[in-house]
Amino acid sequence: MAASVQLKETLHLFHVDTLKPEQETILKCLEDKKDCMAVLPTGYGKSLPFQLYSVMLNRRSPAKKVVVCCPLIALMQDQVQKMSEIPEFRAAYAGSSTATDVKIRDGEVDLIYASPEVLVGDQDWRESFRKLDVDLIVIDEFHTIATWGEDEDGSQKTAFRKWFSYLGELRPLCPNATLLALSATCTVKIRNRVMKVLNLNPNETKEIMISPNKENIKIVAAKVVNDIEEAMLWITDGVADLGQNFPKTLIYCNSITDSSKLYSYLIDELPDCTSVIGMYHSECTKSSKDNILCELQKEESPLKVIICTDALGMGIDVVKCHSVVLYGGSKTIIDLVQKIGRAGRDGENSVALILFNQYNIRQADGYVKDILKTKDCRRSALLSAFDRDGHVQETSASEKHNCCDICASTCTCEECPMLKLEELFTSTGENISEMELSESDEDTESYNLSDYEDESYMMQHMDNLDV
Structure with a gap:
């Protein structure tokens, strides 16, 4: 009874009435000191169970700490800011300031966020965490262990951030801690890899899996010309026509070079619309990035087009955004x-x-190639990578127009809705979506991927951790 009362009171602090079944299961695992791996869709609320637990733990045993391994500073900042609203509770991330680091080491912070580079890559920090009474270790966005760490086959390819592959060392550093691994995306192969790295026993670890299928998001794919200005002309025309009425849109680019090139192009072409366009990547100034994050939290903001890299990624809650490129x-x-x-x-x-x-097709893994090249359903092709039972549920005929561009082409309802972004692209894109997928393009341009693959670059910019 006391536990349920405490949970109800803590939920009130988070402005939440009830937990979803999967959130309840995670919280029960933490209370029962049982390791857990949870794969829940974006926006589902994966962080809430361990945040609730950390607050309740602090009320019962103030000396015990919760440590969260987090891949991106932007994500740490976002979660620390939200947790700062809880009275008499202290959350912070290692490296935010010298004063904060001292408080963490002295045990004055209840919920501690840190990167793998800090947790296992820094000997001084390792010793500091070993001295704390850590009750729970959370590995947030655990798929990065497989995608950013060293290859399992021991290949010579430089890891994006090698310390992701050594997070299993947290177990002996904090032997009494329960481990919770969280992600929105996990293929069967990644699941097996992460289990091994984190020293999780499959027979003793509670697994909670929900399909990553987001039925409300229509998937549209089109082949475009290599020239950025020509490929994105429809964005320029749309912003020029709609201005503040342009739908809030994130435009993801694969490199800082491409994002900078596209941003410069739009600003040059639309000098009267500069307040509508923003850019976010690891080399932007802190004030610029903070401003973008602040604007993305608002339902109504003058900022409508945000050109970004993966730096604006995992766990960031973008309010009222229904369009992604x-x-x-x-x-x-x-x-x-x-x-x-x-x-x-x-x-x-x-x-x-x-x-x-x-070029993008040649660089993509097999799953992505299947999505781009399929003649059937892009959603089914996407879900096949996460299907552990050997089948993917088909989209009902009445929902085909909201499934993907291929399914929409076969829909017979004659009332197919289309969001403004897709409408703009379709009306100005002519036939580029129907360009034949040949084996090679003579005019394919070269992309500089060194920013993502060179370890020395990473170490020089490790203060950002949000590449």
Whole structure:
């Protein structure tokens, strides 16, 4: 009875009335000291159970700490800010300031966020965490262990951020801690890899899995020409015509170079609309990034088009955003699902527009290639990567127009809705979506991927951690 009363009181602090069944299961695992791996869709509220638990734990045992391994500073900032609203509770992330770091080491912070580079890559921090009474370790966005860490086969390819592969060392550093692994995207292969890295026993770990299918997001893909200005002309025309009425849209690019090039192009072409357009990547100033994050939290904001890289990614709650453009597609199915999931977090009808050229196809993994090349249903092709039971539920005939562009072409309802972004692209894109997918394009341009693959670059910019 006392526990239920405490939970009810804590839920009130988070302005939540009840928990979803999967959230309840996670919280029960934490209370029972049972390891848990949960894969829940974007916007589902994966963080709430451990945040609730950390507050209740603090009320019962103030000396005990919860440590959250988090891949991006933007995500840490977002969650720390939200937790700062809880009275008599202290949350912070390692590296935010010298004063904060001292408080963390002295045990004055209840919920501690840190990157893998801090948690296992820094010997001083390792010793500090070993001295704390850590009750729970949370690995947030655990798929990054497989996608950003070292390859399991021991290949010589440089890891994007190698310390993701060593997070299993947290177990002996904090032997009494329960482990919770969270993600919105997890293929069967990644699940097996993460279980091994984190030293999780499949027979003793509670697994909670929900399909990453976001039925409210229509998936549209089209092949475009290599020239950014020509491929994105429809955006320029749309912003020029609609201004503040342009739908809030995230445009993801695969490199800082591409995002900067597209931003410069739009600003040059639309000098009277600069307040509508923003850019977010790891090399932007802190004040600029903070301003973008602030504007994205508002239902109504003058900022309508945000050109960004993966730096604006996992766990960021973008309010009232129903349009996402993936310029260049994605190299992996995990990145693709993460980017698509930025749209429609409120459950409203949304669209994800994937624009790609032949170079992008050659760089993509097999799952992404299947989505781009399929002649059937893009949603089914996407879900096949996460299907553990050998089947994917088909979209009902009455929902085909909201499924993907291929299914929409076969819909017979004669009242197919189309969001403004797709309408703009369709009306100005002519026939580029129907360009033949050849084996090679003679005019394919080269992309500089060194920013993502060179470890020395990463170490020079590790203060950002949001590349």
